Amino acid sequence: MKKVLAVLTSAILLAVSAQAQTAYPTKPVKLMVGAGAGGGTDIIARMLAEKMTESLKGNFIVENKPGASNTIAADLTAKAAPDGHTLLVATNTGQAIAPHLIKLAFDPIKDLTPIGLVVTVPNVLVVGSNVPANNVKELVALMKAKPEDFKYASSGVGSTQHIAGEGFDIAAGVKSVHVPYKGSAQAHLDIIAGNVQIMFDTTSSAMGQIKAGKFKPLAVTTPQRSAELPNVPTLAEAGVSGFEMSTWYGVFVTAGTPPDVVARLQTELARIIKLPDVQARLKGLGGEPGNISPEEFSRFNRQEFERFGRLIKQANIKMN
Structure with a gap:
């Protein structure tokens, strides 16, 4: 009799546990992107949306909300219903840089829960093919x-490209004019047309133009060379030292989302990043796929927030 009661109790507990699990997703899931279509964040978000739609049996849709240094998308995510149906595909531009330059109506640390690091990519100094320079010197x-x-x-x-441009001017002893756009794709058109000469774009965004011969890559702004651009030197190798810049992409969800939904998203994102085709696509964009735990990513997110705060203060960078 005791064994029967034990079995029944176990079955009831399992049933209750199953019912306690939050059904997810129950409606379309928005992947908010703080930049325009065609840029690095958009490319990564659409890849994730495709994979999550397949595996989670839901409808994951990318929504581009460019502007305010990627913080419009972050603001919408922070203020969304905490049910896991609004995700943010973010970069350090919106999470670690902009909060020190813009007065925000949300707290990027408290109001957004980290899901995971997707990829880290170098920024690369590129010039238009019509610029008569083939190296940094x-x-x-x-x-x-x-x-x-x-x-x-x-x-x-306030983007990483902006911070890199200011850093380059200081390190190289030159002066150039900053021209901000709402996304990399628009900037590319003006570089190709010759209206703007230089950009410190991410390799994920610039690689297509580099392969097409429309951009000349002169240096990467990281300590090591990019695996996708092995013949392109680092800035230090090219004779300009004193600063470095990379761009990371991560996924966040509205704070207060049920823990089981957060855990499911974290597990799913980690699984997707390890897929061979995803690894190939991320490396093809010049990036290093994320390989840290959600807890490590949470600590990294806070450390980056503090690091860029110090950098912006030291360089006296302000919004125009």
């Missing part, structure tokens, strides 16, 4: 000779 010489002729593009004020 030649570019610096041209910029010193005719400073009024050089503008650098970014995907927005």
Whole structure:
């Protein structure tokens, strides 16, 4: 009799546990992107949406909300219903840089729960194919000779491209004009047209234009060379030292989302990142796929927030 009661009790507990699990997803899931279509964040978000739609049997849709240094998408996610149906595909632009430059109506640390790191990619110094410089030394010489002729593009004020551009000017002893856009795709068009000469874009965004011969890559802004651009030197190797920049992409969900939904998203994202085709696509964009735990990513997110805060203060970078 005791054995029968034990079996029945176990069955009841399992049934209750199953009922306690939050059904997910129960409606379309939005993947919010703080930049325009065609940029690195958008490319990664659409890849994740495709994989999550397949595995979680739901409808995962990318929504582009460019502007305000990627914080519009973050704001919408922070204020969404905490049910896991609004996700944010973010970069350090919106999570670690913009909060120190823009007055926000949300707290990027408290109001967004980290799901996982997707990939880290180098920023690469590129110039248009019509710029008569084939290396950093030649570019610096041209910029010193005719400073009024050089503008650098970014995907927005406060973006990693913006911070990298300011850092390069200081380290190389040159001066260029910052031209912000709402996303990398728009900036690319003006670089190709010759209206803007320089950009410190992510390899994930710039690789297509580099392969097409429309951009000339002169240096990567990381300590090591990019596996996808092995013949492109680092800035330090090219003679300009003093700063480095990379861009990371991660997934967040609205704070207060049920723990089992958060855990399911964390497990699923980790599984997707390890898929051979996803690894190949991320590496093809010049990135290093994320391989840290959600807890490690949470600590990294906070450390990056603090690091960029110090950097922005030291460089006296302000919004125009």
